[in-house]
Amino acid sequence: MFMRIDHIGIACRDLEEKIAFFSETFELTVVAREVNEEQGVKEAMLHIADGEGGGSYIQLLEPLSDDSPVGKFLAKRGEGVHHVAFGVRDVTQTMDKIHQKGVRLLDERPRHGSMGSQIAFLHPKDVGGMLTELVQAARPEQTEKNVHM
Amino acid sequence: MFMRIDHIGIACRDLEEKIAFFSETFELTVVAREVNEEQGVKEAMLHIADGEGGGSYIQLLEPLSDDSPVGKFLAKRGEGVHHVAFGVRDVTQTMDKIHQKGVRLLDERPRHGSMGSQIAFLHPKDVGGMLTELVQAARPEQTEKNVHM
Numbered sequence: 204m205f206m207r208i209d210h211i212g213i214a215c216r217d218l219e220e221k222i223a224f225f226s227e228t229f230e231l232t233v234v235a236r237e238v239n240e241e242q243g244v245k246e247a248m249l250h251i252a253d254g255e256g257g258g259s260y261i262q263l264l265e266p267l268s269d270d271s272p273v274g275k276f277l278a279k280r281g282e283g284v285h286h287v288a289f290g291v292r293d294v295t296q297t298m299d300k301i302h303q304k305g306v307r308l309l310d311e312r313p314r315h316g317s318m319g320s321q322i323a324f325l326h327p328k329d330v331g332g333m334l335t336e337l338v339q340a341a342r343p344e345q346t347e348k349n350v351h352m
Numbered sequence: 353m354f355m356r357i358d359h360i361g362i363a364c365r366d367l368e369e370k371i372a373f374f375s376e377t378f379e380l381t382v383v384a385r386e387v388n389e390e391q392g393v394k395e396a397m398l399h400i401a402d403g404e405g406g407g408s409y410i411q412l413l414e415p416l417s418d419d420s421p422v423g424k425f426l427a428k429r430g431e432g433v434h435h436v437a438f439g440v441r442d443v444t445q446t447m448d449k450i451h452q453k454g455v456r457l458l459d460e461r462p463r464h465g466s467m468g469s470q471i472a473f474l475h476p477k478d479v480g481g482m483l484t485e486l487v488q489a490a491r492p493e494q495t496e497k498n499v500h501m
Contacts, residue, residue: 204379207401208357208408211436213480221480228453228479229438230353251438252356252403259357259408263480283481284433287360289378289400304377330377331362331370331412332432 204297205289207254209338210262210317214273214285218265222247225261234260235318243271248317257290257340262317286324288336294321297337301325313339353446354438356403358487359411359466363422363434367414371396374410383409384467392420397466406439406489411466435473437485443470446486450474462488 215221225231231249238245249261264285266274276285291297294313302308307326316322319341327334364370374380380398387394398410413434415423425434440446443462451457456475465471468490476483 205400208360211357211360211482213482215480224480228450228455251354254401254403254408259403280429281481283476284436287433301377306377327432331364331373332430333360333362 204291204300206256206292207290208259209257209288209290209336209340210248210260211284212262212264212286212288212336213283214264214266214276214280215282216265216277218245218247218263221263221265222249225249225263231261234258237317238267239315239317240267241314242273243267244273246317254290256292257320257338260317262288286334286336288322288338291337291339294323294337294339298323301337306330353440353449355405355441356439357408358406358437358439358485358489359397359409360433361411361413361435361437361485362432363413363415363425363429364431365414365426367394367396367412370412370414371398374398374412380410383407386466387416388464388466389416390463391422392416393422395466403439405441406469406487409466411437435483435485437471437487440486440488443472443486443488447472450486455479 233247234250235248244264244266247263252259264273268274298308306329309324309326313321313323321339323337325335382396383399384397393413396412401408413422417423447457455478458473462470462472470488472486474484
């Protein structure tokens with residue numbers, strides 16, 4: 204079901220500062236920067252490894268406003284791990300399968316994630332307190348169209 | 353520097369219950385169970401993928417006592433992501449390199465991690481609020497000796 208750990212989403216207050224820190228300290232390369240209005244974040248993906256069906260990344264997230272989900276997270280918990288994402292082959296099929304096992308979905312249908320991916324979130328209370336994301340990576344031709352460096 | 357996301361460490365109150373949930377819901381296989389007295393936890397590793405120099409796992413952690421680090425974490429934050437671990441080729445060299453860049457280490461020297469690995473923790477305040485672990489996986493012959501199923 205899970206092909207790889209796709210990314211660790213880290214909530215931060217200053218995206219540029221954290222990009223500089225993570226890329227310099229851990230010698231990671233920024234492969235995408237995006238603004239996701241729907242989710243209320245600006246973000247960067249730092250590449251760690253390639254895996255089955257996609258890569259593994261650190262995702263840095265700065266909220267666009269205090270009342271966005273990441274903004275509220277920062278106010279309550281401070282900077283740190285916001286969610287963990289796992290790569291799947293087909294996000295819709297996986298959502299159905301997991302929902303049938305009694306896990307609540309936060310999304311009724313997949314939405315747009317980083318780098319042209321299709322994503323869905325699972326309810327953290329049903330997954331050991333971990334906000335869990337399913338990621339179906341874009342096919343290469345989609346990635347080219349959708350990633351804005 | 354980082355070859356893979358080695359594991360997500362998840363703090364939980366009932367290891368057996370969480371092993372059952374994660375293995376059944378996400379079709380993951382438990383590859384190791386251990387008690388680590390030094391860290392005050394009993395734990396299980398659930399395999400997600402193989403990567404460069406080692407695998408990727410979900411690590412479930414139940415504290416052996418309330419005053420252990422994971423016990424204190426549970427009291428303060430509840431169940432959820434406790435730390436994130438990245439695979440490195442040589443943990444001692446990586447510790448030195450990262451420390452020279454100004455990141456505080458929680459360990460002066462590597463200690464014993466899951467499945468015969470050598471590990472070290474970085475100060476979460478210096479790494480965007482994320483408790484960060486470096487993992488040098490055991491060589492296969494070490495793994496055989498040290499992993500208790």
